[in-house]
Amino acid sequence: MPEEIAVVHVDTPVGILEVAERDGAVVRVGWGRSRAPDETALLGEAVRQLHAYFDGALKSFDLPLKPAGSAFQRQVYDEMLAIPYGETRTYGEIAKRLSTHGQPIGQACGANPIPVIIPCHRILSVTGLGGYSGRGGHDTKIALLRLEGGYPFLV
Template sequence: MNVVVESPVGPLGADSDGTAITRLIWGRAGNVDNGPLGMRFEQEMSAYFGGDLRDFTLPLAPAGGPFQQDFLQALLAIPYGETRTYGDLAKDLDVSAQAIGQACGANPIAILIPCHRVLAANGLGGYSGAGGIEAKVTLLKLEGAAGLLI
């Protein structure tokens, strides 16, 4: 049986290449089963949503070229409960804020690679996960970043 984690943003599953998570699946199970990786995925996601985990340790293998990989590493560097703007990341990576927005939308492992922590200069910005902005707000509130939303 494949793993599905119930969460405040709906059911979540994952795909894997056999050794690492390659994609978060919204609304249903992916190909990750109840083996060691699946058990770890379920434990870490449940602990995160329970407020007991700030940093995931699951092995991740997101697809993407060199820029996307650099961008995903920049997302992983944003601490739990903190945010950055599209402009902040654009400056750090020497690209346009639009490129950052597109890279956020292409993040295959949302939540684990925290694109929800990236905001527009004057608001929330977008969110490509199921549930859109409501899911982003839920994740930011979970991490105690809700004060930034007011």
């Protein structure tokens, strides 16, 4: 039987994030608080890494991740994880790599259960920002891109 989900809350410049762990891997990042926090070694490390990221001292997360999603969605998540800090890609560029179209890439980005850590904010439309399903929408996407210096028109 799988372990229960444990959660921790992190106060960040884009709001309070709730990081959830199950079976030794991060499975979800969301905004707000759903319940009282738990203490685990992995969640403590997630808090440390998120603080370092928002302080500008961490460029790449090193946490075990297990995002829910279809095989295609997980391929898109892997593509997002391969985008270096401070860089962006378009939906079309990812679509070309996966032999599909931009719309399914956008849908997978919107379904990303581990935003910030799996950096869906680094995926842009060819004509601008594109969408962002996290709390705060475009404002949050802009804040994350500005933090990373990844979209020169926003710096």
